[in-house]
Amino acid sequence: MNGLRDSRVVILGGTSGIGLATARAAGQAGAAVVVGGRDSDRLGRALDLLGPTAEGHVVDVDDASSIERFFDATGSLDHLLVTPSRLIPVPVSETTEEQVRPALDLRFWAAFHASRLAAPRMAESGSITFTSGIAGSRPIPNEAVAGASCAAVEALMRSLVTELAPVRCNVLCPGYVDTPLLDDFLGASRDSKVAAIAESLPGKRIGRPEEIADAALFLMGNGYMNGHVLTIDGAHTLV
DSSP: OGGGTTOEEEEETTTSHHHHHHHHHHHHTTOEEEEEESOHHHHHHHHHHHOTTOEEEEOOTTOHHHHHHHHHHHOOEEEEEEOOOOOOOOOGGGOOHHHHHHHHHHHHHHHHHHHHHHGGGEEEEEEEEEEOOGGGTSOOTTOHHHHHHHHHHHHHHHHHHHHSTTSEEEEEEEOSBOSHHHHHHHGGGHHHHHHHHHHHSTTSSOBOHHHHHHHHHHHHHOTTOOSOEEEESTTGGGO
């Protein structure tokens, strides 16, 4: 990961889970790290963890004007990772647009606005990485909207490869990972559901944020990696 040394890495959703793990790994690789999140208390805790060289700003990723202010404050950058997502598990036949629209909107529009606003500030050797999920390619009960949002950012990435060239664009596609997002998604029965998921996987466990962060840094640091969806799911899509 020496290619990240002295680079400037910006992470939307960098205050917990995969985003925070990537911020830590990027800092350890010698990058200057900027994180954004909507909760000021969580942002403060993340900055305490990341150390005095890290920078952070509150940003509401549901609000395009807030994202614009974030990038105005951030300035120039080399690499961007966009992680925000929202999961609302519900059968299509038992829901309404109003209930599930926030989940669809957040992942796509956060990626759209972040790439739109970051690109003019980005080095030509830089990269943009979105996050999707295996629901975009492997149907999961009650997760039709999550799957649609994952597929949407993957399609956006493919269009941006040529539109934003020479900036590289990729998508990181994780399976089940031990994060606060998964805790919220699974609720009170988290432990039993995680145990069942883990038992179904060849490695008998779900992923760790640090493992996904390794993949994110690979997408940033490998200058020939462009236009791909990198799946890191413990073989979930095969079983």
